[in-house]
Amino acid sequence: MSQENMSNDNVESPTEDPTDDDMLLETDVTSGLEEGTQGSRTTHERTIVEAKDVNVWYNQDQALRDITMQVPENKVTAMIGPSGCGKSTFLRCINRMNDMIDAARVEGELYLGEKNVYDDDVDPVALRRRVGMVFQKPNPFPKSIYDNVAYGLNIQDIGGDHDAIVEESLKRAALWDEVKDQLDESGLDLSGGQQQRLCIARAIAPDPEVILMDEPASALDPVATSKIEDLIDELAEDYTVIIVTHNMQQAARISDKTAVFLTGGELVEFGDTKKIFENPDNERVEDYITGKFG
Amino acid sequence: MSTDDLTEDLTRNTANAPPELLTRSFFFLCAVLSIFTTLAIIALLVTEAAKFFSVTAPLMGIEGETASVVEFLTGTEWIIGEGKFGVLALVTSTVMVTLGSAIIALPLGVATAIYLSEYADPQVRSLLKPALEILAGVPTVVYGFFALIYITPALRTVFPSIGTFNLLSASIVVGIMIIPMVASISEDAMSAVPDDLRQAGYGMGATKFEVSTGIVVPAALSGILSSFILALSRAIGETMAVTVAAGAQAKFHNPFNPAAYLDGGSPMTATMVNLLTGDITGGGLAYRSLFAIGLTLFVITFAMNVISELVAQRYREEY
Numbered sequence: 200m201s202q203e204n205m206s207n208d209n210v211e212s213p214t215e216d217p218t219d220d221d222m223l224l225e226t227d228v229t230s231g232l233e234e235g236t237q238g239s240r241t242t243h244e245r246t247i248v249e250a251k252d253v254n255v256w257y258n259q260d261q262a263l264r265d266i267t268m269q270v271p272e273n274k275v276t277a278m279i280g281p282s283g284c285g286k287s288t289f290l291r292c293i294n295r296m297n298d299m300i301d302a303a304r305v306e307g308e309l310y311l312g313e314k315n316v317y318d319d320d321v322d323p324v325a326l327r328r329r330v331g332m333v334f335q336k337p338n339p340f341p342k343s344i345y346d347n348v349a350y351g352l353n354i355q356d357i358g359g360d361h362d363a364i365v366e367e368s369l370k371r372a373a374l375w376d377e378v379k380d381q382l383d384e385s386g387l388d389l390s391g392g393q394q395q396r397l398c399i400a401r402a403i404a405p406d407p408e409v410i411l412m413d414e415p416a417s418a419l420d421p422v423a424t425s426k427i428e429d430l431i432d433e434l435a436e437d438y439t440v441i442i443v444t445h446n447m448q449q450a451a452r453i454s455d456k457t458a459v460f461l462t463g464g465e466l467v468e469f470g471d472t473k474k475i476f477e478n479p480d481n482e483r484v485e486d487y488i489t490g491k492f493g
Numbered sequence: 494m495s496t497d498d499l500t501e502d503l504t505r506n507t508a509n510a511p512p513e514l515l516t517r518s519f520f521f522l523c524a525v526l527s528i529f530t531t532l533a534i535i536a537l538l539v540t541e542a543a544k545f546f547s548v549t550a551p552l553m554g555i556e557g558e559t560a561s562v563v564e565f566l567t568g569t570e571w572i573i574g575e576g577k578f579g580v581l582a583l584v585t586s587t588v589m590v591t592l593g594s595a596i597i598a599l600p601l602g603v604a605t606a607i608y609l610s611e612y613a614d615p616q617v618r619s620l621l622k623p624a625l626e627i628l629a630g631v632p633t634v635v636y637g638f639f640a641l642i643y644i645t646p647a648l649r650t651v652f653p654s655i656g657t658f659n660l661l662s663a664s665i666v667v668g669i670m671i672i673p674m675v676a677s678i679s680e681d682a683m684s685a686v687p688d689d690l691r692q693a694g695y696g697m698g699a700t701k702f703e704v705s706t707g708i709v710v711p712a713a714l715s716g717i718l719s720s721f722i723l724a725l726s727r728a729i730g731e732t733m734a735v736t737v738a739a740g741a742q743a744k745f746h747n748p749f750n751p752a753a754y755l756d757g758g759s760p761m762t763a764t765m766v767n768l769l770t771g772d773i774t775g776g777g778l779a780y781r782s783l784f785a786i787g788l789t790l791f792v793i794t795f796a797m798n799v800i801s802e803l804v805a806q807r808y809r810e811e812y
Contacts, residue, residue: 327698331697334693339693340694340712341712354699402696405698
């Protein structure tokens with residue numbers, strides 16, 4: 200991946216600051232999940248997204264309270280929590296999609312690499328070109344399959360062999376075999392699950408640093424969901440995936456790290472997925488995970 | 494409740510109760526009336542036009558002067574005194590006004606719609622949209638005098654040779670007149686584009702311009718094209734403004750010759766007004782030519798509406 204592109208490999212990235220003493224946020228240098236499907240990605244962790252005291256208000260209502268967390272690079276980080284807990288709001292802070300909601304106000308610092316994306320000199324359009332996003336409802340453009348995937352390449356003037364990039368992106372999104380003979384047909388003619396994989400292909404084609412996914416499988420049937428989950432697992436080899444889900448089993452299956460948000464916009468616990476699900480530190484998290492509420 | 498009562502209650506047949514029957518008949522009658530009126534007008538147009546042409550006139554019991562269909566459709570001169578009824582002399586002026594107004598109204602209307610739908614904040618939109626609709630409510634004869642009194646003198650500063658009555662000012666004023674229609678219908682179509690698509694675009698790092706022109710406009714294409722065709726139909730059928738601005742001198746022009754716009758002309762609708770207000774004798778050939786022009790006009794606008802329907806279907810996107 201292109202860590203070099205976005206910042207030099209500075210060892211003193213803010214994420215490895217040893218004075219950061221919040222226990223919940225401590226990132227193990229060697230991940231706890233050494234076995235299973237994610238087994239190959241357990242070496243040194245580098246933080247790619249870091250939130251420091253992020254607060255969000257919608258008019259007078261506070262949606263997020265003092266969110267501080269470090270998202271490791273090339274891992275799948277899941278954000279779970281009951282409805283209205285602010286997990287989607289936090290996701291949309293990362294690529295500043297909240298900018299488009301007039302009532303929303305964001306305070307705090309949120310770093311991508313080493314740049315606070317809420318600095319005045321950050322262009323949200325440029326930011327979103329480095330941070331891909333997949334939405335809850337599949338939303339392909341009313342264009343051909345090819346043009347959907349090539350969209351980011353075209354608007355960003357990314358050169359190179361577009362045919363090859365489109366093919367590669369569709370292959371990574373596990374859609375190529377199903378659509379290779381109908382690239383000129385409308386993306387809207389695909390099934391819901393295929394549309395969502397098309398959206399994933401579209402998001403990865405410009406090779407972003409981070410891919411945000413906002414409940415990407417919630418509108419899909421179980422078979423399509425399982426395809427998306429397999430795909431997310433593979434994507435994490437090259438990309439950092441941050442996924443919001445209300446499905447705890449899904450978070451347990453696919454993520455390396457899990458952040459639990461609870462009502463009121465608080466990040467209650469953040470750590471290795473295995474630990475969160477087997478032995479959370481916080482009692483409320485345990486109650487939530489075991490289904491006592493939420 | 495006994496079972497008999499229950500059975501009776503369950504078989505009341507409310508669908509044919511008197512109030513239901515009455516309202517159903519009333520609405521049916523209203524629907525029939527409006528369709529009947531339209532059909533009657535078409536029938537009148539056709540039968541009266543039939544009296545004009547030499548082929549069909551004997552069938553209608555008309556004796557005396559008639560005109561040849563071929564000459565009507567291919568002739569380029571419209572001089573009633575000389576018995577010359579070449580409708581092309583009128584059609585070309587109509588085409589020119591339509592073409593000229595389209596060049597003005599379509600880009601401006603779509604640009605206005607993009608601004609209203611994508612850029613204007615809600616407050617501005619809540620002021621501008623009604624303002625546009627007021628513009629659509631100005632009587633067209635007022636537009637005609639506006640063209641005659643303000644647009645033509647302004648044009649004369651650029652083109653000193655322009656006539657008092659000319660097709661350019663008629664085109665401009667009809668263009669202004671149909672902008673609200675294009676803008677309003679296109680804006681509705683753009684507003685109906687699901688927000689998901691805009692979110693997708695912004696999420697990909699598209700700018701507002703790229704989202705508006707690259708995603709919203711193509712997604713709303715069916716509605717935008719419909720607005721074009723409806724606006725063109727309106728331009729073709731527009732009467733008072735062109736009667737005042739374009740003049741009454743029927744003249745064959747090449748519609749694609751820009752210089753011809755400086756000259757006057759008599760579009761189909763204006764010719765009809767002038768025929769009616771002139772001293773034509775009832776039942777005479779000139780009188781019957783009215784219906785021949787009317788039928789021609791009807792066929793053209795009807796075809797436009799059919800095309801509009803087909804285009805809308807062809808480009809309709811299911812989101």
